[in-house]
Structures are given as structure tokens and as C-alpha cells.
Amino acid sequence: MPITIVNSIASWILKKRIHQIELFLKYPNEVQNELLFNLLDFAKHTELGKKYDFASIKSYKTFTERVPIQNYDDWQDIIQRARQGENNLFWPTPIKWFAKSSGTTRSKSKFIPVSEESLEDCHYAASKDLLCMYLNNNEDAQLFKGKSLRLGGSKQLYKERGTSFGDLSAILIDNMPFWAEFSSTPSNKVSLMSDWEHKMQAIVNETINENVTSLAGVPSWMLVLLNNVLETTGKNNLFDVWPNLEVYFHGGVSFTPYRDQYKKILPKTGFRYYEIYNASEGFFAIQDRNNSDELLLMLDYGVFYEFIPMEVYATPQEYAIPLSNVELGKNYAIIITTNAGLWRYKIGDTVRFTSLNPYRIKISGRTKHHINVFGEELIIENAENAIKQVCAETHCDIKDFTAAPIFMKDKEKGAHEWLIEFKTPPSDINNFIKLFDDALKSLNSDYEAKRFNNITLNEPKINIARENLFYDWLKQNNKLGGQHKIPRLSNSRNYLEELLKLNG
Numbered sequence: 001m002p003i004t005i006v007n008s009i010a011s012w013i014l015k016k017r018i019h020q021i022e023l024f025l026k027y028p029n030e031v032q033n034e035l036l037f038n039l040l041d042f043a044k045h046t047e048l049g050k051k052y053d054f055a056s057i058k059s060y061k062t063f064t065e066r067v068p069i070q071n072y073d074d075w076q077d078i079i080q081r082a083r084q085g086e087n088n089l090f091w092p093t094p095i096k097w098f099a100k101s102s103g104t105t106r107s108k109s110k111f112i113p114v115s116e117e118s119l120e121d122c123h124y125a126a127s128k129d130l131l132c133m134y135l136n137n138n139e140d141a142q143l144f145k146g147k148s149l150r151l152g153g154s155k156q157l158y159k160e161r162g163t164s165f166g167d168l169s170a171i172l173i174d175n176m177p178f179w180a181e182f183s184s185t186p187s188n189k190v191s192l193m194s195d196w197e198h199k200m201q202a203i204v205n206e207t208i209n210e211n212v213t214s215l216a217g218v219p220s221w222m223l224v225l226l227n228n229v230l231e232t233t234g235k236n237n238l239f240d241v242w243p244n245l246e247v248y249f250h251g252g253v254s255f256t257p258y259r260d261q262y263k264k265i266l267p268k269t270g271f272r273y274y275e276i277y278n279a280s281e282g283f284f285a286i287q288d289r290n291n292s293d294e295l296l297l298m299l300d301y302g303v304f305y306e307f308i309p310m311e312v313y314a315t316p317q318e319y320a321i322p323l324s325n326v327e328l329g330k331n332y333a334i335i336i337t338t339n340a341g342l343w344r345y346k347i348g349d350t351v352r353f354t355s356l357n358p359y360r361i362k363i364s365g366r367t368k369h370h371i372n373v374f375g376e377e378l379i380i381e382n383a384e385n386a387i388k389q390v391c392a393e394t395h396c397d398i399k400d401f402t403a404a405p406i407f408m409k410d411k412e413k414g415a416h417e418w419l420i421e422f423k424t425p426p427s428d429i430n431n432f433i434k435l436f437d438d439a440l441k442s443l444n445s446d447y448e449a450k451r452f453n454n455i456t457l458n459e460p461k462i463n464i465a466r467e468n469l470f471y472d473w474l475k476q477n478n479k480l481g482g483q484h485k486i487p488r489l490s491n492s493r494n495y496l497e498e499l500l501k502l503n504g
Contacts, residue, residue: 017132024299025358029324036063036304039337048078048090048343060322064344069308069320069335071346072110079111085162091115091341097157097175099168099280111165112280118340122301123172126276126283129298130249133288134274143213146244147185151203151217151225157192168280185210196480200225204232212242218252219262220400220485224471226265237265251276253485254363256384261397261423277363281347282338285361294360297323302339307332310350313367320344326353331379333367350379369489373405374414374456376447378440380488386439387420394432397423400470400486404496406461415458419499421465433462469503476502 024031040063044054052066068074078089079098087094091113098111114123135141152169164171173191181188186206193199208229215222226238235241248262248271255262255275262273277285277295282303285295297305306320310331320335331350337343351361365380372378387398399421406415426432437460441448450456474480487495 017129018136020300021129021132028299028359029322031299032304032323033060035300035302036060036337039302039304039339042339043090043092043341046088046090046092046341048341064306064320067344069318069344069346071348075342075345079113082113083111083160083163083165089341090343091339093117095341096163097171098163098165099171100165101168101280110280112168113340113342114168114171114280115340117302118282118338119171119175121339122282122303123168123278125301126278126286126298130274130276130286133286133296134247134272137288137290138272141246142244143246144183146211146213146242147183148214148216148249149186149203149207149210149212150184150191151215151222152191185212200228201232204228208233208241210242211244213244213246215245215248215250217250218485219250219255219258220253222248222250223258223261230265237267239266239268245271247272247274249274249276251278254380254384256388257398257401259388260391277361279347279349281336281342281345282340284334284336294354294362297359297361299323299359304337306335306337306344307351308335308346310367323359326356326359328353328356331364365489369487371403371405371416371489371491373407373491374450376444376450376457378416378444378447378489382440382443382447383489385443386436389439390432390435393435394426394428395424396426396432399423400465402470402486402488402490402495402499404490404493406458407493413454413456413458415461417461417463417493417496419463419465419469419496419503421467421469425464429462429464433460436460436462463500463503465499465503469499473499473502 037057040049040054040057043049049055057063057066082089082095083098093116095113095115097114097119099114101110101112131143135143152167152173157164157166157170157174164174170192173188176184176188186203190199190202190206193202203225215226217225229238229241230236233241238245245266248266250273255273272290275287275293275295276283283298283301284303285297287294288296299305305323307323307326308318308320310333312318313333326332329352331352334347334349334351336345336347338345346367348367350364350367352364354360354362362381370377370379383401383403387401391397401418401420403416403418406417408414437451440460441451447457451459470486471480474486490496
């Protein structure tokens with residue numbers, strides 16, 4: 001079939017979805033409410049359904065009173081039973097796959113259940129919606145005349161007692177529908193290679209002669225791959241390799257620290273960037289407009305949302321609210337109930353609503369990845385925006401960073417200690433520190449108050465990391481690959497001390 005016909009058919013099918021999206025845009029709270037009771041009804045005969053008597057829950061209030069909010073540590077034992085092959089524990093259909101991700105206090109790794117329903121109605125549905133929105137916004141798009149270069153995780157799938165586990169990307173690739181595999185590169189064989197360093201070169205070798213029209217992957221690792229492409233081909237920018245490249249779909253980590261570096265290797269005014277918000281637990285939001293930094297919350301993927309205001313998070317006064325009660329500009333921790341059997345589950349992310357009609361969000365950070373030792377409530381969003389601002393002022397680029405507190409000792413005041421790996425370092429590190437401190441003050445009033453006259457916090461301490469420090473640390477900890485990330489902020493010094501030691 002000629003590629004132009006494929007392009008026309010695919011565009012027609014994908015654009016039909018716009019009408020369904022318009023339904024939840026018009027009736028968001030009704031769609032969410034109906035979804036919750038459908039989930040409860042579907043799972044009422046499971047072990048958890050009987051324990052909490054899902055069948056008799058007829059209101060959101062009863063749901064919140066009866067079903068507790070929990071995190072992975074609370075779920076670990078029942079998930080382990082599911083991994084051993086037990087069925088009908090928290091979801092009625094068999095759970096065949098578990099997405100492996102970084103661990104918690106009780107375990108080295110988390111194993112997030114992935115059901116048939118979540119695979120089809122959430123993850124794959126979102127992939128189609130992303131294309132649908134992009135095509136709807138860009139009538140001149142020619143995506144299907146070429147291929148999408150996808151960069152997933154580095155782990156293969158492993159089978160155990162009738163179930164499989166691995167990176168979410170490996171699960172998605174292994175079950176990929178034919179239409180997605182037909183239009184993607186590299187091959188599944190290369191995509192699922194477990195040795196990250198060999199895989200990177202194999203991807204380069206397999207894709208440089210393809211007609212790549214789009215990119216999809218985590219910004220940090222995609223940047224490594226794209227720089228390898230330029231090094232291998234000897235080209236100055238990516239359009240010399242792939243002249244029809246038109247869009248980069250990115251997610252997983254904030255794009256803010258990497259934006260300027262991408263603009264250097266993709267120097268075309270009309271090139272488009274589309275952000276997504278997905279995780280092992282589900283696919284939650286999609287950038288639905290060109291040149292926007294807001295994400296549309298997707299309300300019909302089998303995910304019911306609740307939100308905990310961050311001012312009461314992890315306190316005795318903690319409470320959750322439904323989508324209909326959120327307010328603009330406030331920081332919320334996300335709670336999800338899903339079609340993979342997670343019930344009122346804390347995923348560890350925080351968001352701010354930028355619009356209530358429709359519901360649009362910005363990802364503001366992690367509930368655990370912040371620094372709040374001195375009441376400063378410094379979140380990742382603050383740090384990344386400050387770094388972007390100061391890098392622009394000082395004409396430098398960064399590759400990675402992490403930060404932790406310097407705890408008060410005797411009469412010494414506290415501070416924040418940063419470890420930053422620069423791609424292009426500033427000419428004057430002391431000026432960088434001053435500007436960075438000022439930027440954080442302008443972005444975070446709590447930080448500014450603690451820094452006023454050095455009352456609680458001294459000026460930040462910044463260490464310059466040697467080249468490839470963070471890469472070497474990830475490699476040493478067997479964390480090379482698409483879904484592994486540098487812990488940006490921490491209330492503990494554990495990560496920072498390890499990296500400082502490796503830095504020499």
C-alpha cells in the first residue's frame with residue numbers, strides 16, 4: 001500500500017477520536033464519576049472488592065471513607081502474590097505483566113501491575129491520542145511518510161511463574177500493535193537489547209539511513225543518542241541526517257534543563273515539541289496544543305484522579321479531593337485508581353492546575369524529591385527553572401545536577417549543596433552561584449524567607465562535577481537506560497555523598 005494512502009487512512013482514523021475527547025472536555029466531572037463506579041463494579045468480586053464491599057459503594061464520600069489511600073509499600077505484599085500467579089486479588093482479569101521501576105524503603109524495585117485493560121485503554125490509547133492531537137493541530141504533518149525513532153528502556157522482559165516483568169517500554173514494545181511497529185524504528189530486537197551502551201550504537205547504525213520524521217523518548221537519554229548520531233555521521237545538525245524530522249514527543253523528566261541543547265542540534269524555527277505525562281502506573285496527560293507548556297489531563301483512560309494538597313501531604317491532617325474541587329496554582333500530590341487494579345494509590349508526583357476548563361496541568365515535581373529540611377519547600381520545578389534562567393544569563397549549559405541539604409551543626413547554619421555537571425561551564429562560578437541563589441529566591445518565597453539575612457540558610461554551595469560523572473554513577477548502579485533518572489533533590493545526603501565520592 002502506498003505510504004500516502006497509509007498516511008491518509010491513519011490521519012482519518014486518528015482524527016475521529018477528537019469527538020470522544022470533546023465529550024470529556026465538556027463533561028469532565030461526570031466522565032470521572034462514571035468511570036469510578038464502573039471500576040468499582042468491575043472489581044467488586046475481587047479480594048479487595050469484597051474486603052471493602054465495592055458493591056455497596058454508591059457515592060464518592062463512601063469510597064473515600066472505606067478505601068484507604070496507600071503507597072507501594074502498603075501494596076507490596078498483595079502485588080507479590082499476584083506475581084506468583086494468584087488472580088482476582090485487586091483486578092478481575094489476570095495480570096500478566098508488571099512494570100519494574102525504582103524501589104522504595106521496603107524493596108529494591110517496584111513491580112507495577114499492567115492489565116490488558118490498562119495496556120489497551122490507557123497506554124496504547126494515549127499513543128494514538130498523542131498522534132490524533134498532533135495531526136489535528138498540524139494539517140501539514142507528514143509523520144506517516146517516515147518512521148518514529150523511539151527510545152525505550154534497556155531491560156528485556158523476564159518471565160517468572162507465569163507472569164512477566166521488565167521496563168514499561170519493554171512491555172509496550174513486546175505487545176505493540178502492528179500499526180505501531182510498522183511505523184517505528186529501531187527494530188524490536190534492538191529496542192529490547194539489555195546492554196545500554198551497545199544498544200545505543202546499534203540504534204544509531206539502524207536508524208541513520210531511515211526516513212525519521214519524529215522522535216519519542218526521555219530527554220536526557222535521547223540527547224545522548226542524538227549526539228551519538230551526529231558524532232557517527234559527522235553532521236552538524238539532525239536535519240542533515242533526517243531532513244523530514246518534524247516533532248519530538250518527550251516525557252519522563254522535565255524538558256526545561258535540556259531545551260537549549262535541543263535547539264542547537266535541531267536549529268529549525270518550525271520544529272515542534274510535544275510533551276507527555278506517563279508512568280508505569282498509567283498515561284495521564286498530553287500536550288494538546290502547539291507551543292504550549294501545559295498538559296491536558298486525559299479523563300477517559302480508566303484512571304480516576306484524586307489530589308492531596310501538598311500543605312497537608314504526609315501529615316495527620318492529610319485528605320484527598322476529587323477533580324471537581326481542585327484550585328488553580330496549588331501544588332497537589334496525585335492519587336490514582338486505575339483499570340490495572342490500583343486503588344487510591346500515591347504515585348509520588350505533584351502537579352499544579354493551570355486551567356480548570358478544560359483541566360490542564362503542569363508537572364511540578366515529586367513528593368519525595370524535594371528539599372524541605374528548613375521549611376523552604378524547594379521543589380524540582382523551582383530548581384529547574386532557576387537553572388534555566390541562570391544558564392541563559394551566563395551562557396552555559398548543564399548536563400545533570402543533584403542537590404541535598406547541608407544540615408545545621410553546632411552554631412553553623414544550614415545550606416543547600418549542589419553538584420552540577422556542565423556541558424559548557426560558566427566563566428565565573430561565584431557569579432553563577434549568586435545569580436542562582438537570587439533566581440531561587442524569586443521563584444520560591446519560602447526559600448527567600450529562609451535566606452533573608454542568612455537567618456536559616458547560607459548561600460548555596462555548588463560543586464562542579466567531572467565529565468560523565470552522572471553517567472558513570474548510573475552505570476555503576478546498573479541504571480543506564482531510558483526510564484532511569486538522576487535524583488534531582490533529596491532531603492537525605494545519600495545520593496550526593498555517593499556522587500561526591502565518585503567525583504574525587
